[in-house]
Amino acid sequence: MENVNATEVVQQWLQNFNEVISKNDIPALLELFVQYGWLRDNLIFTWDYRSLEGHVAIKNFLSHADEAEPNETRLSKAKISNIKLASLYGINPGFTPEHLLEGTFTFETPIFTGNGYVLLSPPKGEEKSWKAFTLYVTAAELKGHEEDGAPIGYYDNHAKTWQEVVAEERRKIEEDPHVIVLGAGHNGLGIGARFRQMRRIPTLLIDKSDRTGDVWRHRYPSLTLHTSKAHHAMLYTQPPSNWPRFTPKDKVAYMLEHYATNQELVIWHRSTILPGPVYDPVTKRWTVEVLRDGEKVVVVGAAQTASDICLDLALHDATSVTMVQKTSTIVMSIDLTNKVLDKAWPPGVDPIVGDFRSAGFPFGLAKKFSIAGKDARIAEQKTMLDGLTKAGLKLSEGKEGGGVPVQIFASGTGIDIGAAEQIINGRIKIKSGEPERFTKDGLVFKDGSFLQADAVVFATGYHPVQHTLNPIFGEELSERISPAWGLDEEGETIRNFRPCGHPGLWWATGGFNSVRYYSKPLAIQIKARLLGLVKD
Numbered sequence: 001m002e003n004v005n006a007t008e009v010v011q012q013w014l015q016n017f018n019e020v021i022s023k024n025d026i027p028a029l030l031e032l033f034v035q036y037g038w039l040r041d042n043l044i045f046t047w048d049y050r051s052l053e054g055h056v057a058i059k060n061f062l063s064h065a066d067e068a069e070p071n072e073t074r075l076s077k078a079k080i081s082n083i084k085l086a087s088l089y090g091i092n093p094g095f096t097p098e099h100l101l102e103g104t105f106t107f108e109t110p111i112f113t114g115n116g117y118v119l120l121s122p123p124k125g126e127e128k129s130w131k132a133f134t135l136y137v138t139a140a141e142l143k144g145h146e147e148d149g150a151p152i153g154y155y156d157n158h159a160k161t162w163q164e165v166v167a168e169e170r171r172k173i174e175e176d177p178h179v180i181v182l183g184a185g186h187n188g189l190g191i192g193a194r195f196r197q198m199r200r201i202p203t204l205l206i207d208k209s210d211r212t213g214d215v216w217r218h219r220y221p222s223l224t225l226h227t228s229k230a231h232h233a234m235l236y237t238q239p240p241s242n243w244p245r246f247t248p249k250d251k252v253a254y255m256l257e258h259y260a261t262n263q264e265l266v267i268w269h270r271s272t273i274l275p276g277p278v279y280d281p282v283t284k285r286w287t288v289e290v291l292r293d294g295e296k297v298v299v300v301g302a303a304q305t306a307s308d309i310c311l312d313l314a315l316h317d318a319t320s321v322t323m324v325q326k327t328s329t330i331v332m333s334i335d336l337t338n339k340v341l342d343k344a345w346p347p348g349v350d351p352i353v354g355d356f357r358s359a360g361f362p363f364g365l366a367k368k369f370s371i372a373g374k375d376a377r378i379a380e381q382k383t384m385l386d387g388l389t390k391a392g393l394k395l396s397e398g399k400e401g402g403g404v405p406v407q408i409f410a411s412g413t414g415i416d417i418g419a420a421e422q423i424i425n426g427r428i429k430i431k432s433g434e435p436e437r438f439t440k441d442g443l444v445f446k447d448g449s450f451l452q453a454d455a456v457v458f459a460t461g462y463h464p465v466q467h468t469l470n471p472i473f474g475e476e477l478s479e480r481i482s483p484a485w486g487l488d489e490e491g492e493t494i495r496n497f498r499p500c501g502h503p504g505l506w507w508a509t510g511g512f513n514s515v516r517y518y519s520k521p522l523a524i525q526i527k528a529r530l531l532g533l534v535k536d
Helices: 006-022 026-030 054-063 074-078 162-175 186-197 249-262 304-315 334-344 351-359 363-372 374-380 382-390 419-424 466-473 475-480 512-530
Strands: 033-042 049-053 081-086 101-108 112-121 131-142 179-182 203-206 266-268 271-273 278-280 285-287 290-292 296-300 320-325 330-333 413-416 428-432 435-439 442-445 450-452 455-458
Touching: 006 026, 006 081, 006 101, 006 112, 026 054, 033 054, 049 054, 054 074, 162 203, 162 266, 179 186, 186 203, 186 249, 203 271, 304 320, 304 419, 304 428, 330 334, 330 382, 334 351, 351 512, 363 374, 374 382, 382 419, 419 428, 466 475
Parallel strands: 033 131, 179 203, 203 266, 296 320, 296 455, 320 428, 330 413
Antiparallel strands: 033 049, 081 101, 101 112, 112 131, 271 290, 278 285, 435 442, 442 450
16 A cells, blocks of 8 residues: 555545535445445434445435435435544544554534544555445534533632532432433443533432442452453543553452542432333423332321421432321411511511511401411412322311411411422322321221331321420429410410419410510519519
8 A cells, every 4th residue: 555645545535425415415425435335323314323234225324214304314414514534532544454544534413513434445446446444423512512621620719619519519410310320330430420521411320339339349359350451441531550451350349439439420329210210201201219228208297397307308318208197287388488477577677676566466367367368378379289289188278267377376287398399299298097006017097008118207296295294293283384385265375475374484485586575575574573563
């Protein structure tokens, strides 16, 4: 192959290729291949990997047209353009040991930038031109979503610590992963690292092992890789220069573990996918249940404490969480709650102003307003309430329709801080009924139904205050000074911040606003008694 200018030959072939491609001339394109040449396509002509051998196969592949677009062939639809000779990965035009001429090139389509590789066979017999023995075209980048070349660990302005940024990114990925990778071996880790650089595709890796690399640690002691270190280098990194050529299994394990940390990958260990993942063709998303080093938990109760416990369990990856509801629950969204509270206690205003106004608005009157506002309150929360009802939660606005503002002085209320969303999306399941007895692996209900559980939490309301008082004051006195919480016929608290039924004993319970305002009247009452101004 003396006197052959490799660069000129490859450049000429690319010019011919560009010309026939621009004309969508498939017969002319075939003439650029040897009779049994190969075309390999990665995502350019189809969203697939395809390899075609010979003129007939290549012709059939490129001339294929969809029924919806009978005048558009795969070749014409690809719209390949801007073909340029390149030195991709340091490959310059030159001869291979097989006496073929190699060259690389770049090109574009409307949605990709692409890379290409061609091996040219020299002319045979009376032929004058070099022809393609193999032609490979592949998508290099999706335009507008190119791989981010920013180095791992670079943080703008250094306003946050590395740990803070990693924790924040981990939280976002765990809340809404776009990709779940099963297995955190070298393949899973490489995918995770790549996706992280691809404009931060949120990727969650799930692995049954206790640690990254355990798949190698637990193999037989003498195992080493049978490929050299140059072959098994991980994406974006290389083994140290003094690394052994054939890496022992335990070094592989530590290499993978360090790689996961350095690439800031999000991995759930001791985890696996449960059977029955469901794909939604409309949203194009999977619904997947993950068993993540947790328990199956049943929470009995459906008011505030129960919903908070259920939310906590759901967010900390209990395998399944079920809320058992015996009676209907009054629920008020956090948005509406904030709206009501912001009106009474405006942000930026001294809270004593709101305390005073609230104290000046009798609760009996507030109760009437709350009952009258039932329909508007329901309408404002319709989406949430409908979702909870559909999920099986029994709802009400209380006996009189006063909702949370009235019922808060009794029981069975819930201010949603996130549990509603988890109930609606099915992460927290609802079970109606009354538990009757335990079994070794769950809970049996009075209707005969059974619920599997590893742990059961009873969140059925506070114990009567007598349970706390009895050991201290005895049953007789405890009965006299309780209950502490609730309203009398006038709408006042029964014993809170007021005489409770026994001299020298007082109750001070409720929210921050209660003690903020009523601590002063309580102090006055006690002082007056000390001065002898009041007789019990």
